Amino acid sequence: MKSRFLIASITLALLGLASAQTLRYFSWEPNITEQTNALIKQFEAAHPGVKVQFEADPPNQYWPKMSALAAAHKLPDVFYMSSGYIDEWQTNGLLADLQPFTKNVDWSQYFTGVLSTARFPHGANGDLYAVPIDWVGPVLYYNKTAFDKAGVAYPSANWTWNDFLDAAKKLTVRDANGKVTQWGFWAYGRYAHIEPWVFQNDGHILNAARTRIQVDANATAALKFLADLVNVDKVAPAPKLMSGVNQQDVFPQGLAAMWVDGSWNIANNRKIIGDKFQWDIAMVPRGPAATSDTAYTWPDMMAVSANSKNKELAWEFVQFMTGTARPADTYLAGTVPFAKATEEAVLKSDASNQPAHESLMLELGKLPSRTTFTPKWSEWRGYSAAGGGGMNGELDKVFNGQESLADAIAAFTSYGNQVLARVYPNP
Amino acid sequence: MRYRRITPYLFIGPMIVGLLVFRLIPIVASLAASFTRWNVFTAPTWVGLANYRAMLGSPDFWQILRNTGVFALLYVPGTMGLGLALALLVNRELRGVTALRGVFFMPYITSVVAVAIVWRWIFATQYGVLNYLLTRVFGMAQGPSWLGDAHYALLALAIVYVWQSSGFQMLLFLAGLQNLDLSLEEAARCDGATRWQVFRHITLPLLSPMTFFILIVSLINSSKTFQVTYALTGGGPQNASTTLAYAIYQNAFVFFRMGYASALAYALLVVVGAITLANFGLRRRWVYHDEPRAS
Structure with missing residues (x-):
C-alpha cells in the first residue's frame, strides 16, 4: 500500500515537472531583487505551470559570468543586455531575433527613439534583437x-x-x-x-x-x-x-x-x-x-538567448518586464522607463524633487538619436x-x-x- | 577502521581535485588559450603565435612592462624597508606593543574600498591632505596631481601598496627576529660593538634567510597588483599606472580578449620566474645559514 502511494506520488511529481516550463532570467540589478521577485510572481500567476528562475549579479560580475555561460551554451532564456556589448553579442549569434514576435506590439506606447541600438543593422529597418527596459542620455x-x-x-x-x-x-x-x-x-x-x-x-x-x-x-x-x-x-x-x-x-x-x-x-x-x-x-x-x-540616448535592454527552447514564452516575459508592470519607483532617478506611461508616473511622483525640468527627458526621447557603440x-x-x-x-x-x-x-x-x-x- | 592503501589518498583527494580544477588545469588551459583568439562566448580559434607577436609589437605592452618594473623597484624596497623598520620597532618589551603590532597590521586586512576612499582624500590635487601639507607647511606653490598626472600616478599607487602590505612583511620579519639566537648579539655587545654594528653585522646576516623569503614573496606580490589600482586610477592616465596584472584583467574581463590576456599572463610568468631564479642564483652571496652546510 505504502509503496503504491509512493509510486503514484512520484509519477504525479514527474508529470508536474514535465508540464512545468522553466524560464531562466538573469539581471545585473541585485538591488531590486525584492521587486523583481514580486513581478515574477505576477507573471507566474498569469501563466500557470511556468516557473521563472531568477539570478542577479552586479555588472562587474555579471559580464564575466554571462560570457562563461555563453561559452558553455548555457545562457539563461532572458537576460539583461547593455548598449556597449550588444553589437558583440549579436554579431556572435548569441541573441534571438525577436522581430517575428513584434507584429502585434503597439510601439506608440514606448520611446522608440532608442530602438535603433537594439536593431540589426542599426536603424529603423533592422530586426529587433532586444527590448529596452529603460534609457538614458x-x-x-x-x-x-x-x-x-x-x-x-x-x-x-x-x-x-x-x-x-x-x-x-x-x-x-x-x-x-x-x-x-x-x-x-x-x-x-x-x-x-x-x-x-x-x-x-x-x-x-x-x-x-x-x-x-x-x-x-x-x-x-x-x-x-x-x-x-x-x-x-x-x-x-x-x-x-x-x-x-x-x-x-x-x-x-x-x-x-x-x-x-x-x-x-x-x-x-x-x-x-x-x-x-x-x-x-x-x-x-x-x-x-x-x-x-x-540626442545621444541609449537603452539598457532585455534579450532572449538564441538557444532558448522557450522563445515564445521568453518573449512574453520580456514584454511583461519591459512594459508598465514594473513599478515606477524601481527605476533609478534619471533613467527613463521604456514605457511612456511609466515615465509619466515617474515624473508625477518626482514633481516636488529637483530638477524642475526632468520632463526634458520626454523631449530627448522624441529626438533622433546617435551613438558610437560598436563591437x-x-x-x-x-x-x-x-x-x-x-x-x-x-x-x-x-x-x-x-x-x-x-x-x-x-x-x-x-x-x-x-x-x-x-x-x-x-x- | 582498517587502514587501507587508498586511505591517505582519500584524505588528500579533495585538496588535489581543488588544486587541479582551480589551479593546475587553468594554468595549462591558459597556455593553450594564449595561442588562440578567444572572446570567451564563442569557440576559440587557433592563431599560433599571433598573440605573442601582437604583444611584442605593441608599444602599450612595452610601456606596461616598464611600469611593472618601475613599480617593483618602488614597491619591493619600500615594503621590505618599512616592514623591517616596523618589526624592529615592535620587537621590544614595551607596554602596548601588542596593540601597536595590531595597528601596523590593520591596513593589510582593511577593505580596499575604504583604503581607496581615504587615499583619494589624501592624494586629491586641490583639497587633499598631502598637497595641503606640501603647500602650507613646505611652501610649495602647487602640489602635483598625484592620481591624475602620468608622472606621479604609479608612485602614488606604490605608496598605497607599500602602506597596505608592510604590516604583513613586518609580521614575517618579526617572526624572524624572535627566532634569532640572542647569545650572539650579547656576545658582540660584551665585546664593545655599538648598536648599529650589532644590527649590521649580527642581526641582519642572521635574519638573511627570512629576508630572502620576504624578498621573493614581495617580488611576487609586486606582480599581482590589482585592487588598489582598480579603485584609485583605473590604470590611467593613459596606461601610466597600468601594470601587467592590471592589463591582464582589462583584456580578459573588459575587452574579453582571453587569448591575448593569456599571452600577457605568460609574459608575466616569464618575467617573474626569471627574476626569482636570478635571486636564487644570487642567494649564496648574501644569505647566511646558521646550520653547517654539508660540503
Missing part, C-alpha cells in the same frame, strides 16, 4: 544659484556655443589671489561627456558603416571647442586638478557651475546637493554646424576598468594640456582602428 546640468549670483540667464533651447562660453566665463569665479573657487564648466573625456557635443554639432567619430574611427570636421570642431574651454578660455579645470574627487561629484559639490553627463547622475546630484543649491537640467547646446537637435567599444573608447585608456586617455591628455588635439585624434584613431580591424578586417 546626457544633459546639461546647471547650478541655478550660481547663475543667479552671476546674473546670467538660464540656458534656453536657442543657446549657441557662444552663449554657453559667455555664461561659463561669467560663472568662473576667482578669489583675490586669482585662484578659481568656482569653475564655469566641468569638462571630462568619457563618452557621456564628449559625444553629446559632437552629435549636437552634427559630427561623427565613426564612418558610415561604423567599422572604423573617422573623426569628421564637425566632430573635430566640437572637440576643439571643449579643449579650448580648458586650455584657452580657462573656464573649466584640467581633469588632473580634480583628481581625488569623483568626476560625478565635481558639479554637485559646487566646484563647477555647469556639466554635461548622463541623466542617471540626477540620483547622485540629489543625494549630494540636497538643498545646498538650486539646479536644473537643459539640452546640451547646439553647435554652429547643426540645424536641429540630435570592442569598451576597448577603443575606454570603459570600466579600462577607463584610463583608449580615446578617454588621449582626451585626458588634451584636457591636461599634455598633448595637442590633432595628435590625440591621430592617436586614438590609429589605436581604435587597430581594435576595430580585428572585428572588421575590411572597412
